[in-house]
Amino acid sequence: MSDIQNLKKIASQVRRDIVRMVHAQNSGHPGGSLGCTEFLTTLYFEIMNHDSNFDMDGKNQDLFFLSNGHLSALWYSVLARSGYFALSELSTFRMISSRLQGHPTPKEGLPGIRMASGSLGQGLSVACGAALTKKLNKESTTVFTLHGDGELQEGQIWEAAMFAAHHKIDNLIATVDYNGQQIDGPVDKIMSLGNLRAKWESFGWQVLEMNGNDMEDVVKTLNHAKSITGKGKPIAILMKTQMGMGVDFMMGSHKWHGVAPNDEQLENALNQLEETLGDY
Amino acid sequence: MKKFDYKDKKDTRSGFGAGLYELGKKNDNVVALCADLTGSLKMNQFADEFPERFIQCGIAEANMIGTAAGLTIGGKIPFAGTFANFATGRVYDQIRQSVAYSEKNVKICASHAGITLGEDGATHQIMEDIGLMKMLPGMVVINPCDYNQTKAATIAIADYEGPVYLRFGRPNVPNFTPEDQKFKIGEAVLLNEGTDVTIFATGHLVWKAIEAAEILEQKGISSEIINIHTIKPLDEKAVLASVAKTKAVVTAEEHMMNGGLGDSIAQLLGRKLPTPIEMVAVDDKFGESGKPEELLTKYGIDTENIVSAVETVLKRK
Numbered sequence: 001m002s003d004i005q006n007l008k009k010i011a012s013q014v015r016r017d018i019v020r021m022v023h024a025q026n027s028g029h030p031g032g033s034l035g036c037t038e039f040l041t042t043l044y045f046e047i048m049n050h051d052s053n054f055d056m057d058g059k060n061q062d063l064f065f066l067s068n069g070h071l072s073a074l075w076y077s078v079l080a081r082s083g084y085f086a087l088s089e090l091s092t093f094r095m096i097s098s099r100l101q102g103h104p105t106p107k108e109g110l111p112g113i114r115m116a117s118g119s120l121g122q123g124l125s126v127a128c129g130a131a132l133t134k135k136l137n138k139e140s141t142t143v144f145t146l147h148g149d150g151e152l153q154e155g156q157i158w159e160a161a162m163f164a165a166h167h168k169i170d171n172l173i174a175t176v177d178y179n180g181q182q183i184d185g186p187v188d189k190i191m192s193l194g195n196l197r198a199k200w201e202s203f204g205w206q207v208l209e210m211n212g213n214d215m216e217d218v219v220k221t222l223n224h225a226k227s228i229t230g231k232g233k234p235i236a237i238l239m240k241t242q243m244g245m246g247v248d249f250m251m252g253s254h255k256w257h258g259v260a261p262n263d264e265q266l267e268n269a270l271n272q273l274e275e276t277l278g279d280y
Numbered sequence: 281m282k283k284f285d286y287k288d289k290k291d292t293r294s295g296f297g298a299g300l301y302e303l304g305k306k307n308d309n310v311v312a313l314c315a316d317l318t319g320s321l322k323m324n325q326f327a328d329e330f331p332e333r334f335i336q337c338g339i340a341e342a343n344m345i346g347t348a349a350g351l352t353i354g355g356k357i358p359f360a361g362t363f364a365n366f367a368t369g370r371v372y373d374q375i376r377q378s379v380a381y382s383e384k385n386v387k388i389c390a391s392h393a394g395i396t397l398g399e400d401g402a403t404h405q406i407m408e409d410i411g412l413m414k415m416l417p418g419m420v421v422i423n424p425c426d427y428n429q430t431k432a433a434t435i436a437i438a439d440y441e442g443p444v445y446l447r448f449g450r451p452n453v454p455n456f457t458p459e460d461q462k463f464k465i466g467e468a469v470l471l472n473e474g475t476d477v478t479i480f481a482t483g484h485l486v487w488k489a490i491e492a493a494e495i496l497e498q499k500g501i502s503s504e505i506i507n508i509h510t511i512k513p514l515d516e517k518a519v520l521a522s523v524a525k526t527k528a529v530v531t532a533e534e535h536m537m538n539g540g541l542g543d544s545i546a547q548l549l550g551r552k553l554p555t556p557i558e559m560v561a562v563d564d565k566f567g568e569s570g571k572p573e574e575l576l577t578k579y580g581i582d583t584e585n586i587v588s589a590v591e592t593v594l595k596r597k
């Protein structure tokens with residue numbers, strides 16, 4: 001089986017995990033999680049050098065920070081499927097006394113999580129700091145982040161964008177989930193972002209674009225992004241996705257941002273997603 | 281009463297700068313961040329000697345706090361410095377999520393705290409910062425009283441693993457604590473033994489408490505003076521032991537009454553040893569421009585206010 005086929009297989013299972021987790025507690029954010037499944041699957045199974053035998057410092061490893069923490073179901077599934085913790089723990093998502101909090105935190109000791117997120121706009125700053133430490137420690141590793149497009153309305157993102165370019169943090173790859181949706185509706189209607197490519201470029205970033213739901217494009221673009229690290233500029237990837245990708249009735253609408261499927265909708269969703277690696 | 285003396289007056293921010301420079305020499309993992317106030321924070325020596333470990337953040341405090349949190353991943357010990365107002369209120373959510381909740385080893389170094397910042401006025405005179413910081417689970421809150429103690433505290437917090445809020449100020453104040461002191465986080469310092477009342481003071485008000493105790497001695501009142509340099513964790517044992525003896529309490533601080541040192545002491549005593557207490561603190565007011573000494577007087581947090589608070593509390597004994 002080709003790498004692409006294998007990644008698609010993992011992604012299908014991750015999507016099943018997401019809708020099952022959100023359904024089980026009748027709580028969570030399926031839309032963005034489903035939209036970014038190809039991206040995070042590729043990052044953990046193809047791109048990053050990382051060790052599922054987790055340690056907080058992550059020296060000589062690539063690091064990932066989820067800045068839009070509400071995509072926690074996606075991240076937890078990918079971490080569990082990568083061997084960071086037992087798959088069975090996914091069944092505790094958002095439940096009392098669980099390490100799988102509604103939004104990710106290192107507080108409960110869940111392997112794979114280095115920073116809390118959920119309050120938006122903070123992850124790029126954190127990634128800048130972690131990337132600077134890697135430079136001070138003379139590592140040639142890369143720090144990755146994921147952000148929502150709506151999240152870019154937070155001013156701190158642009159503080160960090162300016163900072164990263166000024167300090168030539170070129171071991172940093174920030175990806176924007178450019179699905180055009182936020183809680184109250186389409187981004188263009190709520191608070192339009194203007195020319196996003198021009199914005200990042202004018203801040204001094206190298207900008208790439210990809211179709212986040214095309215596995216081949218994701219693999220190719222992330223590999224390319226990694227190959228152009230160390231050239232004096234931080235790298236931004238504008239990743240076009242469809243919210244709710246893979247489940248037809250959730251696709252392309254902000255309505256499934258933070259809503260769980262009912263029993264019937266779950267069954268419908270699971271019928272569209274092949275069980276490839278075994279449900280948790 | 282014990283005699284207190286000092287050779288010179290110095291600013292506590294310079295104690296921070298000197299401590300940071302010492303740390304730079306002995307610990308390669310110490311890094312410093314500043315948001316365009318390097319001179320005001322006295323961080324120049326560190327920045328000049330260790331440029332690769334000094335990170336200029338510009339006027340962007342939120343990003344500075346997040347960056348500091350990220351720097352800890354991989355073993356750095358970041359000291360992030362700016363004015364107290366911009367180090368707390370402006371970036372509360374960044375500190376809450378990326379530092380405190382994430383349990384990161386960040387040292388938030390806040391200068392120009394309180395009303396003695398002076399002429400810049402209320403926009404810069406934060407007197408809510410102790411309250412804001414002590415509310416955060418796991419946050420250590422330290423407010424040393426003079427140059428020597430601020431230097432010692434700066435050096436000591438590098439050896440403590442976890443988030444710390446270190447508060448200091450702008451004016452020159454008597455530098456009376458020992459140069460070679462060992463700073464122990466969470467350990468109250470008994471400055472003078474007394475029998476009638478305990479004065480718990482923090483920061484710049486510690487010297488004012490000494491002055492007040494000298495005046496009270498002339499009136500035949502014996503004051504125990506305790507320097508609470510660490511407001512959280514509070515040295516409960518030392519507080520309770522002293523209050524059990526004196527049975528009357530005055531607190532003194534350059535901070536709002538809500539959320540300050542007095543509030544922490546009253547909470548402890550209310551639970552464990554109800555005792556008459558008076559608080560010398562700012563009562564729900566913003567500050568204004570003026571000379572530091574004029575402001576301390578106008579806002580009721582000067583030596584005379586401590587004296588009259590003691591006289592009041594003794595009547596309630």
